[in-house]
Amino acid sequence: MSDKVVLAYSGGLDTSVAIPWLKERGLDVVAVTVDVGQPGDLQAHRQKALRIGASDALVVDARAEYAENYIARGLRANALYEGIYPLSTALARPLIGKTLVDIARKVGARKIAHGCTGKGNDQVRFDLCTTSLAPELEVLAPARVWKMTREEEIAYADARGVPVPVGRRSPYSTDENLWGRSVECGVLEDAAIEPPEEAYGWTRAPERAPDTPAYLTIGFDQGLPISIDGQATDLPALVPMLNRLAGDHGVGRIDHIESRVVGIKSREVYECPAALTLTP
Known part of the structure; x- marks a missing residue:
């Protein structure tokens, strides 16, 4: 067995x-x-x-x-x-x-x-x-x-007949959850190259964002968001809402060199619209 x-x-x-x-x-x-x-x-x-x-x-x-x-x-x-x-x-x-x-x-x-x-x-x-x-x-x-x-x-x-959501021209490795999206591999391995627009999935480039700003009033209680524009919203629903709205307005892109616990430096690209909107 x-x-x-x-x-x-x-x-x-x-x-x-x-x-x-x-x-x-x-x-x-x-x-x-x-x-x-x-x-x-x-x-x-x-x-x-x-x-x-x-x-x-x-x-x-x-x-x-x-x-x-x-x-x-x-x-x-x-x-x-x-x-x-x-x-x-x-x-x-x-x-x-x-x-x-x-x-x-x-x-x-x-x-x-x-x-x-x-x-x-x-x-x-x-x-x-x-x-x-x-x-x-x-x-x-x-x-x-x-x-x-x-x-x-x-x-x-x-x-072996295994279908994978990766083409030979776009070999990015991504990880996504409520709180953000990470992107690795491909041309992103070269820190001298600006991430191409195709690497992003949650955010618009700032130059392509709407010219008219969006305004929200977010209510907090004991350090946590509990409402948007006066409407009570729990965290699992509120975060995706902010990801969409903030991402559409060019908020949330991160491109930096970070330290890894294994002792190396690594170029990392993230999209975290809601997290960066809510975190001071």
Whole structure:
């Protein structure tokens, strides 16, 4: 009987390639997509995971928990990494890790896998979250092992009939949730090149934003937004509203060189319209 592994599945290139890669090594893959407000049809991601070889695939709705227990704490702390980045990707990782551990215990898996590379902070977040909550579980990071380039991953996927939402001309890796969107790879690896407009998905360039400003009155209680223009709105609904409005007006782009916990500097591009609107 094959060992079970619970894979944090996004539907993107890395985790889609990870399913056949893990299966080829004798592992039974349970794909788990945690809904933290990312766009797209997550049920379609589930079906895709099953088609490309997962023995089971689950979608867990964690939007309310993410907003109320993670984003809210970041807001109250005015959390900006290096004074710039509102930790949109970082805040979601402990919640995703906790969900993976819960499911691994339910299905009897002895391993957890994620799609992080050896370059960034995400690998550390997933690894430490899992080992602190469930030291009995082994953490696998296929992308740290296979050492394929982005182009080689696409070729690997093509050879195994794995559809991926990445074209050879636009090899960006993205991560999205309620609190923001991050973009990596492609020409963004060269810090001397300005991010092309195609890399952005949530915001307009300031020169293309409306000439007429938009005005909002946001009500706060104990450090958290509770209303827009006098209408009571909970945080899971308020944040997407601000993402759309602020993003349309050219608010929310971040392009900077940040420190990684693994000891390197990395160029990072983010879109966080609501977070930058709400954080002083």
